Amino acid sequence: MGTGRKPGRVLLKLSGEALMGARDHGIDPELAGRIAAEIAEVVRGGVQVGLVVGGGNLFRGAELAARGMDRVTADHVGMLATVMNALVLRELLRAEGVTAEAFSAIPMEAVCAPYSPRAARAALERGTVALLAAGTGNPFFTTDTAAALRAAELGADLMLKATKVDGVYSADPARDPRARRYERLSYAEVVARELGVMDLTAVLLCRDHGIPLRVFNLYRAGELVRAARGEPVGTLVDQGEEP
Numbered sequence: 001m002g003t004g005r006k007p008g009r010v011l012l013k014l015s016g017e018a019l020m021g022a023r024d025h026g027i028d029p030e031l032a033g034r035i036a037a038e039i040a041e042v043v044r045g046g047v048q049v050g051l052v053v054g055g056g057n058l059f060r061g062a063e064l065a066a067r068g069m070d071r072v073t074a075d076h077v078g079m080l081a082t083v084m085n086a087l088v089l090r091e092l093l094r095a096e097g098v099t100a101e102a103f104s105a106i107p108m109e110a111v112c113a114p115y116s117p118r119a120a121r122a123a124l125e126r127g128t129v130a131l132l133a134a135g136t137g138n139p140f141f142t143t144d145t146a147a148a149l150r151a152a153e154l155g156a157d158l159m160l161k162a163t164k165v166d167g168v169y170s171a172d173p174a175r176d177p178r179a180r181r182y183e184r185l186s187y188a189e190v191v192a193r194e195l196g197v198m199d200l201t202a203v204l205l206c207r208d209h210g211i212p213l214r215v216f217n218l219y220r221a222g223e224l225v226r227a228a229r230g231e232p233v234g235t236l237v238d239q240g241e242e243p
Helices: 029-044 061-066 071-095 117-125 143-153 187-193 200-208 223-228
Strands: 009-014 048-053 100-104 129-133 158-163 184-186 213-217 235-238
Touching (some): 009 143, 009 223, 029 071, 029 223, 048 071, 048 117, 061 071, 071 100, 071 129, 100 117, 117 129, 117 143, 143 158, 143 200, 158 223, 187 200, 187 235, 213 223
Parallel strands (some): 048 129, 100 129, 158 213, 184 235
Antiparallel strands (some): 213 235
């Protein structure tokens, strides 16, 4: 999957920072609205969408933990920030005319449904966008790892990682003009070259469950739709060429 065939189910990972746009915190309503419109287009095209969103636009737990805040508490606050982002995206998706439901790995029934793979799968099969919030529900795990875990639990054909750049590079393209973009990589190459696509736990989860990953530029209009359709945008990371 991810090499031209249209996937039936995708897991989209959005960082909280991706929702900021040009702001230094919070949510850019125009950008968030465009993201919701593109997700709605994907759903109308027959692709089931699960979405994991981070919370770094509202709270950066790692920074406060470095200043002495208890790491477990910092991570729990960060999880709550992801719930806030998921609720905003849920309402924007509903405004686009698609059904959407937020699920939280931390029980908070007054706000959104508790997460379970069965409930989220049922929502996807109804054509509902499943917004999967609160990370894994445990401290010390990133939302990248949560996204890879949910992709495995929900049987996603493809995982999409939305970024600020158009794929995976050999070095930081903002600092190194000689950095080159890869069109395709194996998970083994990502690990060996320490390319920093996602944290190592997330990379290994995708590898072990055979889930292809496509890294693309969220800020290019239409790129999300193309990536979700299996078109060759950004960088594809998978098991590599068959021997």
